[in-house]
Amino acid sequence: MASETEPGLVRVLPCGETALLVEVADTLTAVALARQFDHLRAAGGPPWSDVHDVVTGERTVLVIAGHLTTMTELRPAILESVSAARLPVLKLGGELVTGGNRTPAIVAPLEIPVVYDGADLLDVAALTGLSPAQVVDAHTGADWDVGFTGFAPGFAYLVGGDPRLVVPRRAEPRPRVAAGSVALAGPYSGIYPTDSPGGWQLIGRTEVTLWDLHRDPPAVLRPGMRVRFRNVGGPP
């Protein structure tokens, strides 16, 4: 995929009057940087106190401020934050490494119980050259980090899992995928938060409610969190 930014380097791109797009080399770096921006926002003080949204992408972090006047300070503040951060680099296998130490997650891994009986489990096994049981072992064996969101409210792209599980999307998307479906696509895993159309490979399902508008925050999975899947049934 296209990225001009090499490991360890950061580009700050213009994005209109009140936003800047910070481009980094990979998703885990973007996650780490966004986490740092969130800490700066929580600490308060200009210009971060005027930043109302930080949106992590696959290779980017979008920083959106409320006022034009913030922008003169925001760009240097971002650059300062980047150079102060010892940005993690992605090693093969998805391990997040900073000076030899795995970056601590904000919270302990959230355990998600999964029944591994997804409609595409056999296809995923065929695509990866693993047995269905090995697919399940690989999915539960490594922790995943919530990278970025998109596609639908509450849908989180989980990154940093077992690299053997990289599979393409289904050629034919399904018109309806049930909420709670646990799926794979590309290097990502995800859980459908609500019933929706979807083209990811379905490997299982969970009873955990991931999206509830009567909760604040409504999403269980938020950028920076860590997830551990637990096998509570299957493969058949």
Added chain:
Amino acid sequence: MIRALEVVATGPLALVEDLGRLGYAAVGVGRSGAADRAAYLLAGRLLGEPVGRAAVEVTLGGLVVRARGSLTVVVTGAAAPATVDGRPVGHAAPVHLPDGAVLALGMPPTGLRSYLAVRGGIDLDPVLGSRSSDTLSGIGPAPLRVGQVVPVGEPGAGGPTMDVAPVAAPEGGRVELTLLPGPRLDWLADPRALTATPWTVSGSSDRVGMRLTGPALSRAERWADAELPSEGVVVGGVQVPADGQPIVFLADHPVTGGYPVVAVVRAADVDRAAQCRPGQDVRLRWAVAPR
């Protein structure tokens, strides 16, 4: 007596909107809110209301409401001709509706979206801190329905401060929008292609984005077959999908997108974009000519 608006007719689309939801983009929920923010804010100011009370965004007129209780209302944005019990009333001018009075909005001569604000604000339940209806995610109040009784909140202290606001109606002819560079400007073969020709507002435009039709924009050679990793986008962003027909993101835009955003419409001009009708001509121009 309970103060409310009883919906007699909705027109093509009547939505409840306020300033939208900030701070939920990281979980995939966009800001939403009034598409023409300036017109919405003017309505609140004219009523002497605290900033942020919810109003009704009326697309192409046609809304008819009956007052329950004594209400003060104002209509801003697209100048839909308004009547109270059949008698014409002014645009951008607060008007009193006695209990039972019927306010009807006709088709505006120019523009797309009018704002009906009421003292006390529309008092439907907020979702994630906002009463805005987000048409992309389905979050927030459903579109108004005939027969619905929409509760109105308690008015604050103060009251209307002006009899009328002398504001220009949305433009009917060619609309010029000013562009700033977007993060992926280098994905365009020629940035001048955006500004060289007039664009036409497509009929598939909505609150998610104003879709423009014209000569397809081509990609720079080096990005011709590239896939952009999904990244955050902003309101006003000019996204160029694979077909080369640009989309200007409006209030209900997605939080992230997988096509390059090559430019961003100046904030003040996003409101004007939100008032452009299908078929209308749009001219884009760079605030500063890109190198």
